[in-house]
Amino acid sequence: MKNINIDKAQHGILRFQFSSDNKESILVDLDFFDELLPQAIDFLEEDSSKAIIFEFKDPAVGTDYKVLFEEAMAWQVFVDRLNSVSKRISRLKGFRKPIVCIVHDECLSAAYSFASMANYILLSKSKGKLGFPETKFGLMPGFGGTINLLQRLGAEGALNILTSGKIYQAEDALKLGLANLLFEEEEEGLSLALSWIAAHKQLESESHLVIKEAEAEYFVNLSSKINRAIPSQLAIVQVFQDSLNENLADAYELEADAFCSVLQRKEPLAMLRTQYYGTADASRMAAAVASFPIQKIGVIGAGMMGAGIAYEAAKAGFDVVLRDISLESAERGRAYSAKVLDKSISLGKATEKHKEIILARIHATDKLAEMHNADIIVEAVFEDIALKNQVIAESANLLHEGGVFASNTTSLPISKLAIASKNPSNFIGLHFFSPVDRMPLVEVICGKQTSEETLNKALHFISKLKKIPIVVQDGPAFFTSRIFFNYLLEGISMIQEGIPLEQIEGAARLAGFGVGPLAVLDEITLDLMVKVYEQLPKLHASQQRTLSYLKKLIAEGRSGRRSGKGFYDYPADGGKKQYWQDPDIAVSKEIPSTDDLKKRLLHVVALDSYRCLDEGILSKAIDGDIGSVFGLGYPTHTGGVFGHIDQVGLAQFVEECKGYAAAGEQWEIPQSLEKLAKEEFQFYKGFDANSFGIRD
Incomplete structure (x- = not known):
């Protein structure tokens, strides 16, 4: 609930103070603009008026995203209101009288759009934060924010901010130009505002948007600086280009039109559903389970994964015993x-004291007995079932009564590993992703005998680590690894079909994947992929062909980056990697279009994700979307695998998958999916999931 205090004009200056009741954030929405802008315009029209001060005393945010989409459904009313706001902002700035904004706390989204109307922004050094977090979810700032930032920072600076989705602390906001000056004491903001107004009684005209000559070349290549798969980024670039040298009023109107058009696209809604609401619900679910007293964590294996898990646990406040086969290895972890x-x-996000406290919580050792009475033990040794079984058998009895034993594994069956623990009910899989300190997802795998209590304890642990959990059932390679292997499989299948590597990798990047499947294979090594295939219970013909081909390349010394060659060649001098064409495979005379290659890479992952849902590995679609985006790096603009199917349309998706049947068994369509396609089923309706079930 917002409170507005308006100081009567003194010495020609009108001051608006915004605060909130009950410690809630100040909501800056269309109503806010409609209420405040006319009052400000009426005042500045008076000959005696000199300046306006807007002051946000408490945190301020924009409209909840769901509400924003609901408002946009009343299309014409919404457009008319936005255009009205655009005209008023233009008129307000047209008076050429100083407008100052004082910000005491965080000021985000539409609230920062409002603040950015000001000629001069003063920001609290201790509590101030500025930014447009909505741009991370495929939206663009409205209410003048895009144009205001373009005026304030120029094209390059504005585009970086408008595509990052970051929230900037005060010092960074000042460096980037989002604010003009920082203040320390609360009262200092007003005195600095009055001083600036006194020194700037008449401002230069801002009737047109003009770029500096130095930015002209950058401006021409704007579209190369963005992710073109995200409509909001394309819209921002278009607004920048169309607004050049335009009347300011027209520029604001162009922004309003683009803002509305982006809200009509499927991508932002899908991105928000997964990355914002889906992850929040998953984290809330983990935090809501009954608490489990945790003091001591044991981590077995001090390699990259174990070291990362130990760091995250210590950062969360737990005492950690980090064990490896030698003390030297454990200390290295x-x-x-x-x-x-x-x-x-070095980035100003921690202190030496903070470092000292966290390191003091991690005890490196080569003695397994020091795990005694651990509340949770996580084994993170090499991905070898015999080794894991040995470690589990040796250490499971060291758990505190009621403790949890977790295996960090990418694909080994949890139910089989649990046998070695002699108490399968307290055994669970926790699949962390590398690097653990930067990857937010944890895939929680329930074995056949994992108890509900054990699951809840694991979720409680994950919530303390501030990670996002998805819960899946045991099965070959679970969920994220399984669909990841299909992504790699399709890349290798394309190579075997005679499609040049550069076209496969280029199509992957154009589809929105961060790294192509063959570059990924070289990084993880072909040997590891072979080991995974050999530990799967059975392989279909396409997987067997892939396994044989990988073994051939390894025999030729092409096992990946570490060997200096794999699907790419890696120069010994560290130069740029080079494409490699297998001389044993002729280049196809009928190379598919880039669009077809993109679809194959996107569809093959989504199709196997559906199988996981159909088979009960997944219990709900949103877990598949979260897992695919945060675990696999599935393109964010889709909202995830099921969001992608919905965007394509299920009937069309099925038909397109059938068209790729010649590529292998990975394209077989489950009967249940055919049935759903005939029923025109959608996995989601807006932000909400439709109930999934196979109907007779």
Whole structure:
């Protein structure tokens, strides 16, 4: 609930103070603009008026995203109101009288759009934060924010901010130009505002948007600086280009039109559903389970994964015993935490004292007995079932009564590993992603005998680590690894079909994947992929062909980046990797279009994700979307695998998948999916999931 206090004009200056009741954030929405702008315009029309001060005393945010989409459904009313706001902003700035905004706390989204109307922004050094977090979810700032930032920062600076989705602390906001000056004491903001107004009684005209000559070349290549799969980024670039040298009123109107058009696209809604609401619900679910007293964590294996898990656990306040086969290896794992903390210190995100406290919580050892009475033990040794079974059998009895034993594994069956623990009910899979300190997802895998109590304890642990959980059932490679292997499989299948590597990798990047499947294979090594295939219970013909081909390349010494060659060649001098064409495979005379290659890479992952839902590996579609985006790196603009199917349309998706049947068994369509396609089923209706079930 907002409170507005308006100081009567003194010495020609009108001051608006915004605060909130009950510690809630100030809501800046269309109503806010409609209420405040006319009052400000009426005042500045008076000959005696000199300036306006807007002051946000408490945190301020924009409209809830769901409400925003609901408002946009009343299309014509929404458009008319936005255009009215645009005209008023233009008129307000047209008076050429100083407008100052004082910000005491965070000021985000539409609230910062409002603040950015000001000629001069003063920001609290201790509590101030500015930004447009909505741009991370495929939206663009409205209410003048895009144009205001373009005026304030120029094209390059504005585009970086408008595509990052970051929230900037005061010092960074000042460096980037989002604010003009920082203040320390609360009363200082007003005195600084009055001083600036006194020195700037008449401002230069801002009737047109003009770029500096130095930015002209950058401006021409704007579209190369963005992710073109995200409509909001394309819209922002278009607004920038169309607004050049335009009347300011027209520029604001162009922004309003673009803002409305982006809200009509499927992508932002899908991105918000997964990345904002879906992750929040998953984290809330984990935090809501009954608390489980945790003091001591045991981590077995101090490699990259174990070291990362130990760091996250220590950061969460737990005492950690980090064990490896030698004390030297264990200490090396502990040193990883020091390295991460040193980087945080260099960025101003941590202190030496903070580092000292966290490192003191991590005890490196080569003695398994020091795990005794741990509340949770996580084994993170090499992905070998015999080794894991040995470690589990040796250490499971060291758990505190009622403790949880977790295996960090990408694909080994949890139910089989649990047998070695002699108490399968307290055994669970926790699949962390590398690097653990930067990857937010944890895939929680329930074995056949994992108890509900154990699941809840694991979720409680994950909530303390501030990670996002998805819960899946046991099965070959679970969910994220399974669909990831299909992504890699399709890349190898394309190579075997005679499609040049550069076209496959280029199509993957154009589809929105961060890295192409063959570059990924070289990084993880072909040997690891072979080991995974050999541990799966059965392989269909396409997987067998892939396994044989990988073994052939390994025999030729092409096992990936570490060997200097794989699907790419890696120069010994560290130069740029080169495409490699297998001389044993002729280049196809009928190479598919880039669009077809993109669809194959996107569809093959989504199709197997559906199988996971159909088979009960997944219990709900949103877990598949969260897992695919945060675990696999599935293109964010789709909202995830099921969001992608909905965007394509299920009937069309099925028909397109049938068209790729010749590529292998990975394209077989489950009968249940055919049935749903005939019923025109959608996995979601807006932000809400439709109930999923196979109907007779």
